[in-house]
Amino acid sequence: MSLPKEYESVKVALENQPNVNLTLEFATQRLIDSEALMNDSKFVDKSSIKYLSDNVTFAAKHKKLTCNFCSKKGHTSTFCRLKASKCFSFVCATPVGKGPRGKETVPMVMIHTDICRPIVTKTFAGEQYFMTLIDDYSRFTEVRLLKRKSDAASELKNFCQLNPSVKKIRCDNGKEYVDGEFLKFANAGIEIDPSPPYTPRLNGVAERADRSLLEKGRAMIFQSNLPKNFWGFAVLTAAYINNRMPDTSIDCHTPYYLKYNTHADLKNLRVFGCDAYTLIPNSQRKKLDDKCKKMIFIGYSSMGYRLLDPTTKRIIISKNVKFNEEKKSSNDFNYVSPNIDG
DSSP states (O other), X not given: OOOOGGGHHHHHHHHTSOGGGXXXXXXXXXXXXXXXXXXXXXXXXXXXXXXXXXXXXXXXXXXXOBOTTTOOBSSOGGGOHHHHOOOOOSSSOOTTSSOSOOOOSSTTSEEEEEEOOOOSSOOTTOOOEEEEEEETTTOOEEEEEESSGGGHHHHHHHHHHHOTTOOEEEEOSOHHHHSHHHXXXXXXXXXXXXXXXXXXXXXXXXXXXXXXXXXXXXXXXXXXXXXXXXXXXHHHHHHHHXXXXXXXXXXXXXXXXXXXXXXXXXXXXXXXXEEEEEEOOGGXXXXXXXXXXXXXXXXXXXXXXXXXXXXXXXXXXXXXXEEEEXXXXXXXXXXXXXXXXX
């Protein structure tokens, strides 16, 4: 028999077989097995090729083989299930093979939520985390600042009480979602849909929102020259702006429009960290005193603008404000933990 040198083991095996076994199908299968072993030669134990030249069949002695991948006996690395393991696609289908998970058709029924990893620089109030709450239908995003991860349960509970239409919460497998106080509250009628461990892509809506808000907040801090302690106000402002911007995931509508069925007023948008001059009430000034006071714009409130007094380090909410968006604050003075006035 004339075969290349690489097939010497096949030649020996065929020559030692009884004439009864020398059929075309038998020889073809030997060649296929030999090629498969050679294609995977860097993982295959060389002793496995030796068995091909024995008088007994390969199946009778395969139990003596040892896999080079998992170090277990009974198979080679070609047929190792551990080696063949792979990650399923997270885009085309879920692991159960029923296709992508559906999207809600009405607002505030399903909520995506996640907690951003701890930020080294704490806010003035001591917050080190922020939690996103995103409506699946409108992509309307709300942010909660947290001192500890354990505070997430009470914040979620308050959110669900203010939004009784919520029926499902999609989250990761964190203990703050699947254990303790919130789970007891959710058992009353809210379904918790946690993703499997180490699969953040299945909670992609909230994970992507975390990144987007943090990137925009970082840019606002840099542009405004404010200390990094203001990251909490910057993230809240980024969420406020995102809710009023078109989103391709909802056919270029704005989250605000899909949630409230009306367009948001964009005339109140201002540059984060710019100079703001707020009107001083008549009861707090004399005849010859200034009518306004210079402050720093740090965000929005449902009743007005959120301003920081750089002199007293206090935060106030004011409606009567004029802005100078060409000037931004200086970070050369030392802030202390501020108070908040209404």
